[in-house]
Structure formats: structure tokens, C-alpha cells
Amino acid sequence: MTSYRRWTLRTEHTCYTVRLSPDGPWAELDAWGPPGVETGPSALDWSRRTHFITPADAAPAEYLPYGLRPFTGADLVAGRPGAERGAWWEFEGAEEGPGTLRLTFTDDLLGLRTVLCYATVPGTDVIHRWTELTCTGDEELRLERFDSAAVNVPVTAGARLTYLTGQWSQEFQRTQLTLTRGAFTMGSSQGVPGHAYAPWLAVQDAADPGDPPAYGVALEWPGNWHITAEAEPGGAVRVRAGRVPHEGLVRLAPGDTLTTPRLACAFSAEGLDGLSRVWHRYERHLTGERLHRPRKVLYNSWEATTFDVDAAAQLELAKTAADIGAELFVVDDGWFTGRADDTGGLGDWYPDPAAFPSGFDTFVADVRALGLDFGLWIEPEAVSPGSRLYADHPDWVYRIDGRPARLVRNQLLLDLGRTDVQDFVIATLDRLLTGHDISYLKWDMNRPPTERGRPGAGPADRLDLDAQHVAGYLRVLDHLRTAQPEVTVEGCAGGGGRIDHATLARTDVVWPSDNTAPLDRLAIQYGFLHAHAPHVMSSWVTDAPGVFDPRPRSLAFRFVGAMCGVLGIGADLRKWDAGQRAEAAGWIARYKEVRDVVHLGEARLLGSPLDATCGVQYDGPDARTVVAALSTGRLDGSPLVPGRPARLRLRGLDPAARYRDAASATTYSGAHLLHYGLPFTWSADHDAELVVLTRQ
Incomplete structure (x- = not known):
């Protein structure tokens, strides 16, 4: 019989148990994993012998301030101006509701109330965590650090961390390291999540060489952020995450409350593969009722015309796009006044009369007469120095006097x-x-804030500019969702620079990267799908050559790769011959037949781009399984030398069921597909295939 209080939050496949520590006034993790894991001694319990650290430093604490936890990493650093930093709080009470928990701690001397907040997300295996900080005294507080939460993962021989790294045009590269002691940190100070790291991390026990149970966190914040993992003295790994104020601190006035961004916490007993599906279901939940609106096949004219936008050429492209089956035509950068190149025009968002001599509305009507919806690119946060907007409002830009x-x-x-x-x-x-x-x-953002100041608005250290920009960005998106609910919104920031759950909840699709080269994009999408769902992944077919992997690939490869998410075309269709256009029309028709499975089904990553054959399997809500298979490696030498087809083992099927591929008139048992896999005979002219299996 325990002598301390415990609370358990449950989802369909997980439970998360928090206890009030027997060692001090703080909450700590008792158990996190599959249902029933909370019954028995905690795997995070420790000997209670400490040398040169305090019990709070050794505890698997959910959240602790500097003061109580002085040595091994505090989640909150607070103090009054001119006084010592630190909080020494007491537990005040708990409030439980259906799927929710609030634990309150107070420091009357400092004048701070801290509430640790928990909430399950219905229909998912995600638990939200965040913190509410209220100044209860009569003097303001300085918050130098205020993480959203900390999570603890028991490991036996170090932690295997999986995270997504990169740069512009090479985002979402799946990266791993083993952390046995010390700290690992990543983040962004660019005012957006950034291209270098995604605000997402998975933790597994490095002792298991396979794909052991996986714990994951993702921060819902489209501004500055950090995620830090620390291998602590007792052997556990503790992950902290939160936003990072640009000014280094935030001042909290008497009576005010600061609410941190939500940290989404997820667990899967099926490893990284299962964890990806937890995130996919969560993002389908974020999309809400918009999920069931088909994502239309788009054509975007940027790579064909760049800034040289005129109605005649755009209509020529639109007619060809409609002929091959596109459903939406998007005019990218270059449609507005003063935009002959990237040196002007931003901020003056009016169609250029020279580009549309018969009028912009006539042009739009002509596009729609082809049976296409119409879309437009815009970069609302940007302004060109030569624009009328900047001449009228030079004070509207970030700047520092002098x-x-x-x-x-x-x-x-x-x-x-x-x-x-x-x-x-x-x-x-x-x-x-x-x-x-x-x-x-299409909302784009192509530059981070550099000289981030607001002259005349008071002392710089009293301006929480990063949070205010995020609030403004979200206010505009919220307005869009309310005022224009039928408009499809795409999020972009020079590619994948601003992709987080706050953005995903308010957009329909996002643009993972400006790099559309086939093998480069395959690696980007492989990492992206670990963290994000297929229905939000906009992907184009273009003629772009490889940047990092220049090996040529067929048009079929480009289509099958792009069909793994939301299909778009960005090539200059005027340069495609009749055969290419006919092939494209065939792929687009096939995509329309299966896109509901791709967007609503359960996705499984089959192998990786480092394998000679890899793919993605989508199990639909009906009886269909769609497999997108791609050849990335050398061929087997057939027919000149003996060779066997490549095989791609499927997962999650019923071994006793039968699955039929109508295209090849072949029937497989589930056991065959699970054990041997689908066969593919690759050649120089055949490097990708889309297979649709129907359960009999």
C-alpha cells in the first residue's frame, strides 16, 4: 500500500501515472507505457542515497524549479528583480476531471503559483502537458526559464534518440545517437521551428538493437524553442522542452498568468513505426472535420515560370494541367505589382495589371472555366524596402535604432x-x-527575424517579441479558419521551416521542403512521415535534378513518391511530350482512386531510402492496402545473369486472410506477404510501382 498520492491518465493503448513524491513537494513520474504498467514497483524508483546532489536532483520529477533542483537541470528559473533566483514551493492540491489533471504548487515568499496541467486527447494516444505560472505577489517576477514540461524515460544502457535534422532543401533527415551520459539539446532561435531541427524527439532503450517501445514528445510552438535530453545519474533519461524568449527572460506582472506551449507526449509499444502512427492519428484529430475534404491534385506554376507571370502563359499551363487531371491551379510568387524579381513588391498585394491585361478576375474565371479551382501564393509577413507599404509604414518592420x-x-x-x-x-x-x-x-515565409526590436515600445527586456509574433501569426490563421472555412491553407516557410502542431491545427497541408528532386525528396519524406501524417504532406512531381543524390529516376518514381502524401505537379508541362503527359494522366487517375486510403489509412514505413527497395504501406478503413514501392539501389542483373525479384515485406496484415492484386491478377496470403513480401522486378525503366491489394 503506497503512502503517497497517485493519479493515472489513460488512453486506449497507454497510461501515464504521476505521483506526489515521498521525498519532497514535487510530482514525479511513476509509470508510463502500455495499460497495466502502473501495477508494480516503479521502474523509475531509486535508492534514495545521494552524494553531492539533492533528492530533487535525483528524482524523476515532472517539473521542478531552480531552488529545489539546483544541480541537474531545472525546468523553471524564477526570481524577483534584484533578488536571488529560485523557488521553494509547497504542494497545494490536485484537481481531477475526465482525462485531465491539475497539480498546484505555491511559493508564497516568492509570490508564484505553478500549475502542472495534463489532458488526454480523445481518440488518440497523446497526452498534453503544459504549465501555468501566476504571479501572486505584489512585485513582478523575472522568468528566465519556463519549460512546458519534463518527461522521464527508464533505460538500461543509455537512450537511443531519434530526431529530425537538416538545412534548407534537406529538411527532416532522420538522425540517431546514443546518449549514455551528458546532455543533448536542439532548438531554434529563428522565430520559427527552423530547417535545422524539428520540435520532435523519440526516445528508446539503446540496449535493444531492434525497434523497442518508443516514447515521443513534440512541442506545439511556431517560434523559438528547445528540447533537451539529459542522461541523469540514476540511469534514466529526462527530456525537457519549452519555448525560448528572444530577450532571454519574461517579466510577469502581479496577477498575470503565463501559459506555456503544450507538449504532446506519446508512447507506442510498437517502436518508432508504431509511434509514427500515433502521431498520424493525432494530426488527423487536429485536422478535425476538414480531414474528410479531399486534398485536390494541384498544379503550381512556380518552377515553370518563376517571376515571369502573365495570363497567357499561365492559362497555357492551366489548360495542360487540366488535361492531365489536375484539379487546382496555383499561381505562385510574381503575380503582384512590382515583382519582376525578388527585390520588390512584397507588401503591395494587388494583382499586376500588366500581367493580367484583361483583369485578374477574368483570368481567374478563365482558369475556373477549365474545371480547376484557383489558388494563390502570398508571403504576408514580408515587405520589400521599395514597396509602398514600407514607405507608408517603416515602423512596422523589426528594427533596432542606430x-x-x-x-x-x-x-x-x-x-x-x-x-x-x-x-x-x-x-x-x-x-x-x-x-x-x-x-x-499558400502562406510562405522566407526569412527569419534578425534585428528583432520594436523602438518606442519601452525597454527591450520587457518585450516578449517572440511570443507576440506567434500570437499574431495564430490570430491571423484563426481568423482565416473562421472567416474562410472553405479555403484550403498551405503552410510554408522556405520549405519546412515552420511545421509544428500549432500550425498543423490551422492549415490543411504543409510544404516539407523546396527540394523536389526524387531521391532527395524520398529521404525528406521518410523523416517527415516519422513525425507527421500523409494527409498534411504536400509533394510535387517536377523535373528538378538531384541536389544531394543526383542519380536519375523515372517519371513513375517521381509520381509514386509524390503520391505518398498530397499529390501536386510543379514541372513545366509545356516541355513534356505527349507520352509524358499521358503517363502523368494515368498516375493522377490512379492517385484519385487511392488517396482516401493514403490520407485516412494507417501508414507503415517499409525499409528506408538507404535500402535498395523501400516503400510505404497504407491500410485503409475499407478492405484495401496500398503499397508505394520504390527502387533506390542497384539492379539485380537480370536477364543477363540469374536474379530474383526484390521483396518488400508488409506488416500488420492478417496472416490467414487473402489479398488480391487485380492489376497482376495475383492473390497472396497474408502470411506470404508478411514472411516473403511483395515481389518487384526492377529495371532501368521500371523503378517504382503502386500496388493496390484488396482483402478477399
Whole structure:
């Protein structure tokens, strides 16, 4: 019989048990894993012998302030101006509700109330955690660190960390390291999650060489952030995550409450493969009722015309796109006044009369007459120094008095934390979307904030500019979702620079990378699908050559790879011959037949781009299983020398069931597909295949 209080949050496949520590006024993790794991001694329990550290430093604490935890990493660093930092709180009480828990701790001397908040997400195996900090005294508080939460993972021989790294045009590269002692940290100070790291981390026990149970966290914050994993003295690994204020601290006035971003926590007994499906289900939950609107096959004219936008050429592309089966035509950068290249025009969001001599609405109507929806690219946070907007409102950009305004991509960044700037962006989007027949909006952001200041708004260390920009960004997206619910919104930031759960909850698709080369994109999508769902992954077929892997691949390879998410085409269709267009029309028709399985089904990653054959398996809510298979390696030498077909082992099927491939008139047992796999005979002209299996 335990002498301390415990609380358990449950989902269909997991439970998360928190206890009030017997060693001090803090909460700590008792158990996290499959249902029933909370019955028995905690795997995170420890000997209670400490040397040169305190019990709080050794405990698997859910959240602790500097003061109580002085040595091994505090989640909260708070103090009054001019006084010592630190909080020494007491437990005040717990509130339980259906799937929720709130644990309150108070420090009356400091004047701080801290509430640790927990909530299960219905229909998923995700648990949200966040923290509410209230200044209860009569003097303001300085918050130098205020993480969202900390999670503890018991490991036996170090932790295997899986995370997503990269750079522009090489985002979402799956990366792993083993952490036995010490700390690992990643994050962004670019005002967005960034291209270098995704705010996502998976932790497994490194002692198991296979794919052992996996724990994951993802931070819901489209601004500055960090995730830090520390291998602690007792052998466990503790992960902390939260936002990072640009100014280094936040001041909390008497009576005010700061709420941290939510940290989504997930577990799967089926390893990284199972964990990816937990995240996919969660993101389908975030999409809500919009999930069941088909993601239309788009054509985007950027790679065909770049800035050289004129109605005649765009309509020529639109007609060809419609002929091969596209459902949506998107005009990218270059449609507005002053935009001959990337040096001007941003901020002056009016169609260029020279580009559309018969009028923009006539052009849109002509596109729609082809049976296509119409979409438009915009970069609402950006402004060109030569624009009318900048001439009228030079104070709207981030700047520091007396310092040069640095140009990135020949542009400056609007201070979206200002209400007047938010109002301008909202009015601009409303004008475009209500004044013209636009059903798709691509929101881009191509430069991070550099000289991030707001002169005249008071002392810089009292401005929480990062949080204000995030709040403005989310306010605009929330307005879009309410005012224009039928408009499909795509999120982009120079590719995959701003992809997090706050953005995904308010957009329909996101653009993982500007790199559309076939083998490069395969590696990007492989990492992306570990963390994010297929129905949000916009992917184009283009003629782009490889940047990092220049080996040529067929048009079929490009289509099958792009069909693993939301299919788009970005090639210059005017350069495709009749055979290429006919092949494209065939692939698009096949995609339309299976996209509901791809977007709504359970996805399994089969192998990796490092394997000679890899793919993605989608098990639909009906009787269909779709397999996208791709050849990345050398051929087997047939027919000149003996060779056997490549095999791709499927997973999750019923061994006793029968599955029929109507295209090849072949029937397989589930046992055959699980044990031997689907056969593929690759050749130089046949390097990709889409197989649809129907359970008999």
C-alpha cells in the first residue's frame, strides 16, 4: 500500500501515472507505457542515497524549479528583480476531471503559483502537458526559464534518440545517437521551428538493437524553442522542452498568468513505426472535420515560370494541367505589382495589371472555366524596402535604432506582434479571398527575424517579441479558419521551416521542403512521415535534378513518391511530350482512386531510402492496402545473369486472410506477404510501382 498520492491518465493503448513524491513537494513520474504498467514497483524508483546532489536532483520529477533542483537541470528559473533566483514551493492540491489533471504548487515568499496541467486527447494516444505560472505577489517576477514540461524515460544502457535534422532543401533527415551520459539539446532561435531541427524527439532503450517501445514528445510552438535530453545519474533519461524568449527572460506582472506551449507526449509499444502512427492519428484529430475534404491534385506554376507571370502563359499551363487531371491551379510568387524579381513588391498585394491585361478576375474565371479551382501564393509577413507599404509604414518592420536593417532574400520582416500589422494582414487576406474566386492560399515565409526590436515600445527586456509574433501569426490563421472555412491553407516557410502542431491545427497541408528532386525528396519524406501524417504532406512531381543524390529516376518514381502524401505537379508541362503527359494522366487517375486510403489509412514505413527497395504501406478503413514501392539501389542483373525479384515485406496484415492484386491478377496470403513480401522486378525503366491489394 503506497503512502503517497497517485493519479493515472489513460488512453486506449497507454497510461501515464504521476505521483506526489515521498521525498519532497514535487510530482514525479511513476509509470508510463502500455495499460497495466502502473501495477508494480516503479521502474523509475531509486535508492534514495545521494552524494553531492539533492533528492530533487535525483528524482524523476515532472517539473521542478531552480531552488529545489539546483544541480541537474531545472525546468523553471524564477526570481524577483534584484533578488536571488529560485523557488521553494509547497504542494497545494490536485484537481481531477475526465482525462485531465491539475497539480498546484505555491511559493508564497516568492509570490508564484505553478500549475502542472495534463489532458488526454480523445481518440488518440497523446497526452498534453503544459504549465501555468501566476504571479501572486505584489512585485513582478523575472522568468528566465519556463519549460512546458519534463518527461522521464527508464533505460538500461543509455537512450537511443531519434530526431529530425537538416538545412534548407534537406529538411527532416532522420538522425540517431546514443546518449549514455551528458546532455543533448536542439532548438531554434529563428522565430520559427527552423530547417535545422524539428520540435520532435523519440526516445528508446539503446540496449535493444531492434525497434523497442518508443516514447515521443513534440512541442506545439511556431517560434523559438528547445528540447533537451539529459542522461541523469540514476540511469534514466529526462527530456525537457519549452519555448525560448528572444530577450532571454519574461517579466510577469502581479496577477498575470503565463501559459506555456503544450507538449504532446506519446508512447507506442510498437517502436518508432508504431509511434509514427500515433502521431498520424493525432494530426488527423487536429485536422478535425476538414480531414474528410479531399486534398485536390494541384498544379503550381512556380518552377515553370518563376517571376515571369502573365495570363497567357499561365492559362497555357492551366489548360495542360487540366488535361492531365489536375484539379487546382496555383499561381505562385510574381503575380503582384512590382515583382519582376525578388527585390520588390512584397507588401503591395494587388494583382499586376500588366500581367493580367484583361483583369485578374477574368483570368481567374478563365482558369475556373477549365474545371480547376484557383489558388494563390502570398508571403504576408514580408515587405520589400521599395514597396509602398514600407514607405507608408517603416515602423512596422523589426528594427533596432542606430543599427542597419539587414536584408535577407532582399526583404525585411513585419512585426506581426503589433496589432496594427495583424489587422493589415487580416484585411489583405480578406480583400483577396472575398474579392476574387480563390479557394487555395499558400502562406510562405522566407526569412527569419534578425534585428528583432520594436523602438518606442519601452525597454527591450520587457518585450516578449517572440511570443507576440506567434500570437499574431495564430490570430491571423484563426481568423482565416473562421472567416474562410472553405479555403484550403498551405503552410510554408522556405520549405519546412515552420511545421509544428500549432500550425498543423490551422492549415490543411504543409510544404516539407523546396527540394523536389526524387531521391532527395524520398529521404525528406521518410523523416517527415516519422513525425507527421500523409494527409498534411504536400509533394510535387517536377523535373528538378538531384541536389544531394543526383542519380536519375523515372517519371513513375517521381509520381509514386509524390503520391505518398498530397499529390501536386510543379514541372513545366509545356516541355513534356505527349507520352509524358499521358503517363502523368494515368498516375493522377490512379492517385484519385487511392488517396482516401493514403490520407485516412494507417501508414507503415517499409525499409528506408538507404535500402535498395523501400516503400510505404497504407491500410485503409475499407478492405484495401496500398503499397508505394520504390527502387533506390542497384539492379539485380537480370536477364543477363540469374536474379530474383526484390521483396518488400508488409506488416500488420492478417496472416490467414487473402489479398488480391487485380492489376497482376495475383492473390497472396497474408502470411506470404508478411514472411516473403511483395515481389518487384526492377529495371532501368521500371523503378517504382503502386500496388493496390484488396482483402478477399
